[in-house]
Amino acid sequence: MASTHSWRHKFGRAGERFAEQLLCEAGLRIVAHRFRRRGGEVDLVALDGATLVFVEVKTRRASAYGEAIQAVSVSKRQRVVSTARRYLRETGQAWRPVRFDVVAVTSDRGGSLSARWIRDAFRA
Numbered sequence: 001m002a003s004t005h006s007w008r009h010k011f012g013r014a015g016e017r018f019a020e021q022l023l024c025e026a027g028l029r030i031v032a033h034r035f036r037r038r039g040g041e042v043d044l045v046a047l048d049g050a051t052l053v054f055v056e057v058k059t060r061r062a063s064a065y066g067e068a069i070q071a072v073s074v075s076k077r078q079r080v081v082s083t084a085r086r087y088l089r090e091t092g093q094a095w096r097p098v099r100f101d102v103v104a105v106t107s108d109r110g111g112s113l114s115a116r117w118i119r120d121a122f123r124a
Contacts, residue, residue: 015059015105016043018113022103026117028053032087040083052096054084056121059105072102072121081124100124 020030023046031052032045044055058071080100088094102121106114 011107012057012059015107015113016057018059018105019055019057019103019115019117020044022115022117023053023055035083035087037083037086040079040086042080042083042087045087048099050096051099052088052093053099053101054080054087055101055103056080057103057105059107061107062109077122084124098124 016033020033023044024030028046028048030044030046032042035042035045042054043057046053046055056072056076060071077100084098084100088096088098099120100122102118104116104118106116108114
């Protein structure tokens with residue numbers, strides 16, 4: 001069991017790094033990684049101009065189980081929004097416009113990663 005968890009953890013982190021690279025190449029600036037508070041976590045927090053972007057990264061192997069984006073359930077979105085509100089309060093940035101994005105990272109059988117970036121994927 002521990003080896004499965006370790007593999008999933010490493011795979012998920014690889015997906016986050018891939019997503020971070022994609023966002024940076026598009027001109028966003030990462031300001032926080034894995035902002036975690038009781039009840040939730042935001043994978044990446046970035047600045048896109050004046051807009052604070054809270055990014056949920058989902059990494060999956062290509063399979064018949066569906067796209068990674070389908071793993072962002074209503075309850076997951078609610079936890080991300082709640083955690084984002086905490087981030088805004090704690091950092092004194094409640095004045096900023098915000099956006100919630102999802103980056104769905106997929107690995108093919110050879111291990112190559114690709115990503116689908118959904119800007120403004122859901123609203124608070």
